[in-house]
Structures are given as C-alpha cells and as structure tokens.
Amino acid sequence: MRSLTASMLLWVALAGCEGVTPPTPVDAAAPDDVPVAPYVPQAATLRRLTQSQYANTVHDLFGDAVVVPRALEPDTSREGSRAIGASEASLSPRGAEQYQDAAYAIAEQVLRDATRRAANVSCTPTGPDDAACAATVVRALGRRAWRRPLTDDEVNALVAVAMRAATTLTDFHRGLEYALATMLQAPDFLYRVELGADAAGERRFAGYELASRLSYFLWDGPPDDALLDAARDGALDTEAGLTREVDRLLAAPKARRGLRAFVTDWLQLANLDALSKDATVFPSFSADLGAAAREEVLRNAEAFTFDAEGDFRDFFTTRETFVNRRLAALYGVQFPRRDAPLTEFVRVTLPTAVPRRGFLGSVAFLALEAHPVSTSPTLRGKFIRQQLLCYNIPAPPVNVNTAIPEPSPSLRTLRQRLERHMSERSCRSCHITLDPVGLAFERFDGIGRFRLDDNGAALDLSGTLDGRAYSDEMQLYAALHDHPLLPECVVERLYRHAWANVETGEQRSEIVRLRTAFAASGYRLRTLLRDIATGPAFRRARAPEATDGGAP
Amino acid sequence: MRPLDRRTVLKGVLGGAAVSIALPPLEAMMNGNGTAYAGGAAFPKRFGVYFWGNGVLPERWTPAGEGAAWTPSPILMPLAALREHLTVVSGTRIATLNTRPHGSGPAGLLSGDNMTGEGFSRASIDQIIAGTIGGETRFRSLETGVQRSDESLSYAGPMQRNPTESDPYALFNRLFGEGFRAPGEMTMADPRIGLRRSVLDAVTAQGGRLRSRLGATDRQRLDEHLTAVRGIERQLQRLEENPPNLAACRRPDAPPAEVPDLLGRPDMPRRARLMADLLAMALACDLTRVFFHMYSQSVNNTLFGAAPAGHHQLTHDEPGDQPLVFSILQLIMADLATFLTALRNVTEGDGTLLDHTLVLCTTDCSFGRTHALDEYPIVLAGGASAGMRRNLHLRARGENATKVSFSILQMMGVRATEFGVGPGRVTEGLGGLVA
Numbered sequence: 001m002r003s004l005t006a007s008m009l010l011w012v013a014l015a016g017c018e019g020v021t022p023p024t025p026v027d028a029a030a031p032d033d034v035p036v037a038p039y040v041p042q043a044a045t046l047r048r049l050t051q052s053q054y055a056n057t058v059h060d061l062f063g064d065a066v067v068v069p070r071a072l073e074p075d076t077s078r079e080g081s082r083a084i085g086a087s088e089a090s091l092s093p094r095g096a097e098q099y100q101d102a103a104y105a106i107a108e109q110v111l112r113d114a115t116r117r118a119a120n121v122s123c124t125p126t127g128p129d130d131a132a133c134a135a136t137v138v139r140a141l142g143r144r145a146w147r148r149p150l151t152d153d154e155v156n157a158l159v160a161v162a163m164r165a166a167t168t169l170t171d172f173h174r175g176l177e178y179a180l181a182t183m184l185q186a187p188d189f190l191y192r193v194e195l196g197a198d199a200a201g202e203r204r205f206a207g208y209e210l211a212s213r214l215s216y217f218l219w220d221g222p223p224d225d226a227l228l229d230a231a232r233d234g235a236l237d238t239e240a241g242l243t244r245e246v247d248r249l250l251a252a253p254k255a256r257r258g259l260r261a262f263v264t265d266w267l268q269l270a271n272l273d274a275l276s277k278d279a280t281v282f283p284s285f286s287a288d289l290g291a292a293a294r295e296e297v298l299r300n301a302e303a304f305t306f307d308a309e310g311d312f313r314d315f316f317t318t319r320e321t322f323v324n325r326r327l328a329a330l331y332g333v334q335f336p337r338r339d340a341p342l343t344e345f346v347r348v349t350l351p352t353a354v355p356r357r358g359f360l361g362s363v364a365f366l367a368l369e370a371h372p373v374s375t376s377p378t379l380r381g382k383f384i385r386q387q388l389l390c391y392n393i394p395a396p397p398v399n400v401n402t403a404i405p406e407p408s409p410s411l412r413t414l415r416q417r418l419e420r421h422m423s424e425r426s427c428r429s430c431h432i433t434l435d436p437v438g439l440a441f442e443r444f445d446g447i448g449r450f451r452l453d454d455n456g457a458a459l460d461l462s463g464t465l466d467g468r469a470y471s472d473e474m475q476l477y478a479a480l481h482d483h484p485l486l487p488e489c490v491v492e493r494l495y496r497h498a499w500a501n502v503e504t505g506e507q508r509s510e511i512v513r514l515r516t517a518f519a520a521s522g523y524r525l526r527t528l529l530r531d532i533a534t535g536p537a538f539r540r541a542r543a544p545e546a547t548d549g550g551a552p
Numbered sequence: 553m554r555p556l557d558r559r560t561v562l563k564g565v566l567g568g569a570a571v572s573i574a575l576p577p578l579e580a581m582m583n584g585n586g587t588a589y590a591g592g593a594a595f596p597k598r599f600g601v602y603f604w605g606n607g608v609l610p611e612r613w614t615p616a617g618e619g620a621a622w623t624p625s626p627i628l629m630p631l632a633a634l635r636e637h638l639t640v641v642s643g644t645r646i647a648t649l650n651t652r653p654h655g656s657g658p659a660g661l662l663s664g665d666n667m668t669g670e671g672f673s674r675a676s677i678d679q680i681i682a683g684t685i686g687g688e689t690r691f692r693s694l695e696t697g698v699q700r701s702d703e704s705l706s707y708a709g710p711m712q713r714n715p716t717e718s719d720p721y722a723l724f725n726r727l728f729g730e731g732f733r734a735p736g737e738m739t740m741a742d743p744r745i746g747l748r749r750s751v752l753d754a755v756t757a758q759g760g761r762l763r764s765r766l767g768a769t770d771r772q773r774l775d776e777h778l779t780a781v782r783g784i785e786r787q788l789q790r791l792e793e794n795p796p797n798l799a800a801c802r803r804p805d806a807p808p809a810e811v812p813d814l815l816g817r818p819d820m821p822r823r824a825r826l827m828a829d830l831l832a833m834a835l836a837c838d839l840t841r842v843f844f845h846m847y848s849q850s851v852n853n854t855l856f857g858a859a860p861a862g863h864h865q866l867t868h869d870e871p872g873d874q875p876l877v878f879s880i881l882q883l884i885m886a887d888l889a890t891f892l893t894a895l896r897n898v899t900e901g902d903g904t905l906l907d908h909t910l911v912l913c914t915t916d917c918s919f920g921r922t923h924a925l926d927e928y929p930i931v932l933a934g935g936a937s938a939g940m941r942r943n944l945h946l947r948a949r950g951e952n953a954t955k956v957s958f959s960i961l962q963m964m965g966v967r968a969t970e971f972g973v974g975p976g977r978v979t980e981g982l983g984g985l986v987a
Contacts, residue, residue, distance in 0.1 A: 274701075
C-alpha cells in the first residue's frame with residue numbers, strides 16, 4: 001500500500017499545478033500485492049563505451065599506469081542518463097579521429113614498454129614476419145579487448161595488418177602496434193556488443209555477452225579473465241554460477257567504480273568539472289573545489305554501499321563525511337595535516353553546531369545548484385524534485401516576465417523577492433513546488449558555506465514537503481529521508497542505468513520486485529545492485545526490429 | 553609564368569620533419585588579376601554559423617532605418633566598422649513551436665524543425681552545406697567554440713551531434729600539428745600513412761562482420777560510425793597530397809596551452825581572438841570550408857566583464873531595461889567584430905577571406921527574458937562571392953525565419969527545393985537578400 005499512499009498524497013499536494021508532475025508510479029493502478037502483468041523486455045541497442053568505461057577498459061587490459069587520452073567523444077545524456085545516451089547517440093567524425101589518436105597512443109605504450117610488452121607478447125618472434133607468433137598475441141589480446149574469443153577470420157585479418165606493418169617497418173612489435181590499434185578502433189571494442197540469442201521470440205543474454213553486461217554494470221569496466229572463463233565454461237548460465245560471479249564482482253574493489261559511475265550520473269556530479277564562481281563574491285572558492293566536492297560524495301556513497309552497508313536513506317542525514325583540506329576549511333572541521341595534497345581525504349564527523357548533514361549539506365549539491373554569485377532556491381528545489389524524487393519539471397512557459405525585484409527595505413531576503421516574483425500565476429503554479437524547498441537551504445551560500453542571515457535579514461527556512469511541514473533544513477533532511485518517493489526514485493534511476501531504457505508500464509513487475517526487495521533489505525544499495533544483476537529480467541531483451549538485410 | 557604541375561611536387565608525410573624548398577612564387581597558381589586560381593577556379597566559397605547564447609534585447613537590437621539607409625543599433629555598435637560587410641535581417645519569426653526555451657529557436661532556424669527529445673530532429677544547415685561543399689577539404693567541417701564547453705548545435709542528423717572544440721591549443725594541434733604543411737613545405741614520404749589506412753580498412757571490414765548481426769537502429773548507428781571512420785581515411789589521403797596553394801596560408805603560432813581565468817571569470821576576449829585567428833587560418837589554408845563557431849552556449853551563465861552575475865541569470869532576473877544585459881551584449885558583439893575582422897584581414901586575390909565566407913550570426917531567442925521567437929536576431933556577414941547583398945537592414949516583418957536559411961542554401965550552391973518541415977517549411981528564400 002505504501003506507494004499508493006505516496007502517489008495519492010502527492011496529487012493532493014500538487015493540486016493546482018498544471019506543470020510539475022510527480023513521477024507516474026508504475027504501480028499507480030494497484031498496490032504492490034496485487035498480481036501484475038508479466039515482464040515484457042525492452043529492446044537493447046549497442047552501447048558505446050562511456051568515457052569512464054573506455055578508460056577503465058584500457059586500464060584493466062594494460063594496467064593503471066597507461067595514460068588514456070582525455071580528449072574522447074563526450075558522453076551524451078538522454079532522459080537524465082548517460083547509459084541511455086550511450087545507446088542512442090551516434091559517433092561524430094571528430095570522435096572517430098579521437099579514437100584513432102587514442103588507439104595509437106595506447107598501442108605505443110603497451111608495445112614499447114618492456115614490462116607491458118612482456119605481459120602481452122608471450123612468444124619470441126623469429127623475425128618481423130613471424131605470423132604464428134602474431135596470431136598467438138592477437139588471439140590473447142583479442143579475447144580480452146573484444147570480451148569474447150576471436151574467429152579465425154578475425155585473427156587472420158588482424159595478423160595481416162600486423163604483418164604488413166612489421167614488414168614495412170622491419171620490426172615485429174611495431175607491426176603489432178597496428179594490429180592493436182585496429183582492435184582498439186573496432187566497433188567490437190568501442191561498443192558493448194550484447195545482442196542476445198533468439199529464444200522464444202525474444203533475446204536472451206548468456207555466456208560472454210552476459211559477462212560483459214554484468215561487468216559493465218557492476219564494475220563500469222570489462223570482464224576479467226575469471227569472468228570470461230566462467231562464460232566459456234557455461235557457469236554463468238546456471239543460477240548458482242551466476243550468483244557466485246555476481247557476488248564475486250560485488251566483493252571486488254572494482255565494484256566501487258561501478259557505483260561511482262551510477263552516482264556520478266544520478267547526482268549529476270560531472271557538472272562539477274565546470275563549477276565556476278565569482279572569486280570576488282566567494283574568496284574561498286578555488287578551481288579545485290568542484291573536484292573535491294565530487295570526491296566527497298563518491299567516497300561517502302562507497303562507504304555507505306560497501307563498507308557500512310547502511311540504509312541508503314541515511315545518505316541524506318548522516319554527519320559522517322570525507323574531506324580534503326579545502327573542504328575541511330569550508331566545513332569548519334579539523335584536518336590533520338596542513339600541507340596535505342588535495343587528493344588526501346579523511347573521514348570526519350561534522351560538528352553539531354552547523355546544520356550540515358548528508359548529501360544536501362555537501363558543497364556538491366549546494367554549490368552546483370546555485371548561481372556564480374548567489375544561491376538559487378529554484379535550482380536547489382528543482383534538483384530535489386527532479387533528481388531525488390523523480391518529478392517531471394516542464395520548461396517554463398514563454399512570454400512571461402521572469403525578472404526578480406531588486407533588494408529593497410521591504411524586500412530584503414531572496415524569499416521575499418521570490419514571493420513577489422511568484423505573484424504571477426503562470427510562474428507560481430510550478431515555482432511553488434520548487435522554490436520553497438530550495439529556500440530551506442538559504443543558510444548555505446552559493447558555494448555551500450554556512451551563514452546566519454541573507455543581506456542582514458533573518459531567514460525563514462520553513463515550508464512543507466508533500467504534506468510534511470519543516471521549520472528548517474534539518475527537518476527537511478528528515479522529511480526527505482522518510483519520503484516514500486526517495487527509494488522509489490533511486491530504483492527507477494538504477495533501472496535506466498542498468499537497462500539503458502526508460503521504464504514503462506510493461507516493466508512494472510520488475511520495478512515492483514526490485515522496490516519490494518530494496519525495502520525488505522532495509523534499503524541496502526548493494527542488495528539492490530545484486531538483485532538487478534541476478535534477476536531474470538537483466539538477461540532478457542526484446543528482439544530488434546526486422547532489418548532489410550541490405551548492404552551498407 | 554608556367555602554372556605548377558601538382559604531380560611534380562613531392563608526396564607528403566606524417567610526422568616527418570617539414571622542409572621548405574624553393575618554389576616559384578605562389579602567384580604562379582593564380583590567374584592574371586589574382587581573383588582566382590590559375591585555370592579560372594574561383595576561391596572556395598565558405599559558410600559558417602556564429603552563435604551566442606541567451607538572446608538579445610530586441611528594442612536595442614533592431615537597427616534604425618531600412619535598406620541601405622540603416623544605422624547600427626546600440627547593441628550592434630561594436631560592428632559599425634564592418635557595416636559594409638553586413639546585412640541585418642530583422643522581423644522574421646521562428647514558425648515552429650516554441651516549447652523549449654533556448655532550444656526551439658536555433659532548432660527552428662538551423663534545422664527547420666522544433667527539437668525532439670533533447671536534440672535536433674534533422675541535420676543543421678552547416679551540415680547540409682558541408683554535404684555540398686565539404687567534400688574536397690581535409691575536414692568536412694569544423695565545430696569550434698569560445699566558451700569552455702563541448703555542447704553543440706551542429707547536427708549531421710538526429711542523434712548525430714558534432715561536439716565543439718573550445719580549447720585553442722587542442723584545435724591548433726588538430727589543424728596545424730603533426731601532418732600539416734603550409735604551401736611550399738615538403739616532407740619525405742612516410743610509409744606510416746599507408747599503414748594507418750590499412751588499419752582503417754581492417755576496422756571497416758570488422759564493422760561489416762558485426763553489421764550483419766544488427767537490427768535496423770544499430771545498423772544505422774554503425775553505418776554512421778563507419779562513415780566517420782571513412783572521414784579519417786579522407787584526411788590521410790589529403791595528407792599525402794600537395795597542400796592547396798593558397799597565398800594567405802601560413803602555419804600560425806601555437807596558442808598557449810592554457811588560457812587562464814581572470815579572478816574566476818573566463819577571459820572571453822582573449823579566447824575569442826585565439827579561436828578567431830585559428831579558424832581564419834583553417835579557412836585560408838582550405839583545411840575546411842564549413843564551420844560552426846559556438847561563441848557561448850544556450851543558457852550559459854558566463855561571468856562577463858565586470859557583470860555582478862552570470863549572463864543567463866541576468867537575462868531573467870535583472871529588472872527594468874536590463875542595463876547589465878545590454879553591456880554583456882556589447883561585449884559579445886565586440887568579440888564577433890574580432891572574429892569578422894580576422895576574416896577580413898586575410899587577403900585573397902583582390903578581395904578578402906570575409907568576401908569569400910558567408911557567416912550566419914544568430915542566437916537562441918529574441919528577448920532572453922521571455923524566450924520570445926519573433927523578431928529573431930540574424931546578422932549575415934561576408935558572402936560577397938556567394939552573391940549576398942550587403943550593407944543593408946532588411947526588414948522582413950512576420951516572415952518565416954527559415955526563408956533566410958533557404959536563401960543561404962541557394963547562395964552556397966545547395967540544390968534544395970525546400971527547407972524545414974511543418975510550419976518551418978519554406979520553398980523560397982527571402983526577397984532582397986540575394987544580389
């Protein structure tokens with residue numbers, strides 16, 4: 001009944017707003033205990049490796065010391081998800097150039113460094129044109145780079161590239177660079193080729209494709225040798241074998257990478273790269289603050305998910321966090337070493353005197369959802385509604401006056417100025433759901449520093465979140481913690497991340513299953529990841545639309 | 553003087569040391585009066601879009617007077633010295649639906665349709681034109697920017713966005729780094745170019761093996777990927793040929809690796825000048841004939857000059873007649889003047905690069921505060937060799953803005969019978985624009 005109650009409550013709260021709509025709960029029509037229609041899978045399309053997946057793949061193949069060029073085709077976000085963007089966007093001509101440059105840069109690092117060469121070239125060539133040795137190398141590299149065994153045709157084609165280059169340059173290993181550069185530019189490397197096998201009118205993932213699907217979901221990177229072996233041996237195609245591998249993947253340090261990829265996307269942390277603030281208004285702002293703020297959130301998410309295995313909702317109320325010396329200064333906590341590098345983070349407990357708790361008290365949220373010179377209650381409120389509670393926020397209507405009155409003796413605080421601005425009905429219908437939530441954070445300025453007043457005037461932080469009143473941000477943290485849409489929304493975001501699709505009513509049974517299990521686990525994110533990866537729905541896809549079979 | 557035989561010139565190289573050898577004067581490549589190459593081929597016609605985000609203040613944008621008797625408006629004053637190269641088109645409207653603030657405007661003008669999802673539903677005008685005039689150069693088109701961003705409004709098709717390069721140093725390396733040769737510079741033949749081409753052949757063949765297993769959607773995406781790969785092959789092919797003999801082409805100085813912010817504010821004038829000089833030389837060296845230059849992106853909140861808040865925030869929050877927004881717009885126009893001046897300063901025959909380049913300068917709405925799409929801001933610059941009438945204020949009240957787009961297609965030699973769809977569709981250009 002929980003979800004039904006939540007959605008009913010929201011419709012009451014939002015009566016009168018034609019714009020902002022709460023998420024359409026996939027089970028709005030019925031409570032969770034009513035039988036639901038069977039799961040209908042969605043089509044799966046090729047997913048191009050995201051920037052982080054590309055880097056992780058190269059590092060897993062050749063070692064973390066290999067420098068991966070940073071200039072790669074940017075990730076595309078669709079429906080708030082980079083996973084969906086990666087399954088829809090096409091590569092630009094510039095992106096193909098960048099993949100080429102990266103491929104040669106990586107191939108040179110692998111084959112000109114003695115240690116890496118020894119790790120990847122197991123045979124001693126008899127001369128530049130030793131095709132048999134080249135084939136041995138190509139087969140071994142190919143299995144890991146393309147996440148499956150290569151066919152003989154494929155091996156022959158790659159060996160031919162290597163032989164031509166080796167002969168021209170009279171150097172066996174230089175020749176191999178060209179074969180490796182071919183592998184790294186091939187679609188089989190740049191895309192996750194998870195097409196599934198025909199089964200009962202749809203597609204099923206098994207073996208090597210399932211290995212790739214699991215590792216990119218849980219590790220944001222390629223399968224390791226053990227997972228590829230499990231695929232080869234058929235172990236992944238038994239429930240016991242699958243569960244064993246999923247548990248192994250989740251227990252590995254690389255699982256933190258997988259979580260980071262999701263949290264970065266969900267909380268829009270990539271935007272912190274471009275965090276820009278007016279240094280004259282915020283003297284304590286520095287260009288490295290955005291990176292530090294992102295690392296704080298990611299470390300906290302890791303600790304919650306894998307170390308404490310805590311209740312995911314406590315992420316919004318905790319006093320525990322991680323800081324480097326920049327953040328320590330801003331948060332008013334002691335940092336052990338004054339001259340520590342900025343990459344050094346320590347775990348701290350925030351002081352009780354300042355109402356800073358959890359993600360909503362972090363610089364990542366407070367500075368990102370603000371203007372370069374000031375706070376923005378609208379942006380902060382919109383983030384909570386849209387990213388944390390999965391509301392749909394429409395674009396503002398056109399031809400309305402958006403000007404906010406200047407501060408004056410009668411309009412001193414931003415709340416007073418915004419309320420005047422909200423007197424316009426077309427604005428009010430939406431902003432009434434956004435601004436009051438954001439105004440609860442007015443004790444934190446545009447970079448997240450605590451302050452006592454705004455423009456010399458006392459602050460009114462009170463409001464109501466979907467029926468629950470709060471008097472300040474501390475009570476809002478608690479209201480959000482208890483909000484039934486908070487865990488529902490994260491399940492929805494994680495579904496999109498894992499399947500690279502926007503869920504519809506046809507996937508309702510899986511959403512309900514995951515949500516119910518999530519609640520039963522006490523909202524353990526690690527359990528949710530496990531439930532997704534081991535569930536049958538993760539191995540199913542709709543058959544793609546028919547093709548004409550024509551030539552390109 | 554005898555024209556050069558292109559085939560007598562040494563073949564080019566990747567990564568080899570460039571050496572200059574004595575060549576006959578480059579004028580040998582031109583005809584008697586310097587207006588074209590020897591043999592009568594005209595200087596290439598180029599096209600580009602110059603875009604800035606967040607609209608204008610329409611009342612201070614529209615020039616006074618019409619036709620040839622026009623006076624630059626207050627916002628356009630920084631362009632006054634270039635007025636003989638400009639035509640301001642005012643009064644047109646975006647006819648497609650205005651549902652995406654800052655998005656429906658550029659989509660309507662540049663693609664002739666409203667946005668779908670989060671992008672354009674059709675190719676943008678620069679890419680349509682690149683399909684006609686982009687085939688002979690090393691780069692089919694270039695997408696560049698001034699604000700640090702890879703956001704882009706250049707679309708080869710739906711879900712096919714060309715990201716923006718906004719780092720001057722990276723752009724320099726791409727255009728003038730390894731492999732580039734100025735006219736007269738020769739290098740020893742490098743066998744590695746041929747090897748790289750064999751790699752691309754193998755990549756394409758491998759793509760073919762995968763293709764047969766894909767559904768229709770993935771096939772199309774893979775085909776687009778492989779088309780991009782073939783684009784690299786073309787680039788390698790160009791590197792093996794002689795550089796075009798254009799008198800104005802020279803290797804520019806490398807920009808600094810970083811353009812530092814000033815007190816947390818991007819140094820937009822400096823960034824703008826560096827990018828303008830690189831882009832001008834890319835055109836002068838005929839590395840490309842089509843560009844999309846994104847000065848600032850839609851909804852950007854850049855801290856301009858001494859403004860007390862970001863640009864987008866001010867367009868909405870600043871009350872009254874928005875003097876701060878006005879001063880920002882003048883800064884933007886000053887940087888546009890920098891760009892157009894960089895083109896004008898390159899001599900080509902008895903004209904300039906600006907004469908041989910048609911630039912569509914526009915933004916994402918008319919009045920930033922309300923996201924309005926009537927009185928759409930459009931300035932056309934250069935374009936003499938394309939037959940554009942200049943030094944005009946063309947008042948076209950109520951006309952469909954896509955008529956301007958259609959006229960541009962015609963002037964650039966695209967054989968089009970229509971542009972846009974639905975209410976954005978037009979089958980004729982804007983009267984008075986083409987000479």
